[in-house]
Amino acid sequence: MFRRRSRRAIRIVPLLMAALLLASCAVPGTGEDRPVTLTYWSWTSGSQELADRFNATHDHIRVTFEKVPAGTAGGYSKMFNAVKAGKAPDVVAVEYPQLPGFVTQQVLQPLDPYGVTDLGDQYPDWAWRQVALGGQVYGLPMNIGPTVMFYRTDLFAEYGLTPPTTWEEFRTTAETVAAEHPGVTLTNFGTNDAALLAGLAWQAGARWFDSGSGHWQVDATDEAGARFAGYWESLVDDGLVTARPTFAEQHVTQLQQGTSLTVLAAPWTAANIQRFAPDLAGRWGAAPLPAWPEGPASGNYGGSSLAVPRGADHPEEAMEFIRWVSTSPDAVEAVAQVNTSYPANTTLTDHWGTAIEAANPYVAGMDLPAAAGAAARTVNPAWEWGPDMTEGFARLVDEATAWIGRPEGIRTALARWQDATVDQLRQRGFTVPE
Incomplete structure (x- = not known):
């Protein structure tokens, strides 16, 4: 009897020792050292x-x-x-x-x-x-998302164009393209992207929101905002740019066929251009946005x-x-x-x-790092977002879709959006001065 118990003990001890060793080894996913x-x-x-x-x-x-x-x-x-x-x-x-x-x-x-x-x-x-x-x-x-301008380097070279450095030059270039190449426009003004609309207004010096006084102030139609809106309205009204949803079917066709020569966007947009126009690798460049008279500036988009x-x-x-x-x-x-x-x-x-x-070979040679870096250094720090931009952006898209393309459409869309935003903030209990 004694020998049988001893043999059994001999068999059990190694098992106990093995269990103790396993418990002390910090096996990933088990015990106290589990990540x-x-x-x-x-x-x-x-x-x-x-x-x-x-x-x-x-x-x-x-x-x-x-x-x-x-x-x-x-x-x-x-x-x-x-x-x-x-x-x-x-x-x-x-x-x-x-x-x-x-x-x-x-x-x-x-x-x-x-x-x-x-x-x-x-x-x-x-x-x-x-x-x-x-x-x-x-x-x-x-x-x-410092805003930059992507442009078709091959078509710019073919048409004898250079990337415009001011918005005045941008309009002159758009007029040249329209006159000399019927069916081609310099760019598309997106009607479905409130964030891009904000980024372009930001670049122009607008300030839609200001809480510096301790209360929310909303003004999408100030002098800078009106300048931005009036400029793009004139381009749309004169047929120098198209106005349709960005990266929707018609816009994608424009890009693929080379009938829209630029995309105003942010560095992350390069991946979208690659997705929708994969055959155009090596034909895109990037440059800073054209400047207003005050000098180089950018807004943030995304x-x-x-x-x-x-x-x-x-x-x-x-x-x-x-x-x-x-x-x-x-x-x-x-x-x-x-x-x-x-x-x-x-x-x-x-x-x-x-x-x-x-x-990413699609991006190689695009000069995107230089353009994005220059843009990032010139973003106006005074811009401020409101307290509910999820609903605010949805409302702005609705207004832009309804009004852009009509006379004074961008200014009307922004004015209507401003009024609705003030009402909504007051309903939520925020103080918004007249």
């Missing part, structure tokens, strides 16, 4: 690539990417509902126009406790102002920040992921082939230029 899992919601191209690269280079945090609809197409509603239901993801992408709405409705938590303020000097002042609201920082800029919703389970780890996305050259390289967005972080711009040209 923290973050949920990341976005719709922007390259998001999955960012998560994959981060996971490949970090052991203690794992990021799970979940694609949501574009923000204004339902993604933002999904985020709001998740926070209200106590099921917030850890990281969300929020565009700059919509960030104030997230803050006023208490959807996001400030990032100041997690060291974000130490990063402020790595971003253009105007970009940092987009995320620093009410004395606290609610997001870290990921990319920005771009996103990364933020942490209230109720997120792992804010410290979320901040580590956000910091990596916004400051790491590795993150730039991860998305270079699929996303041409310009990084907000000024320490990454040279690396970005090299990376996108190496990863």
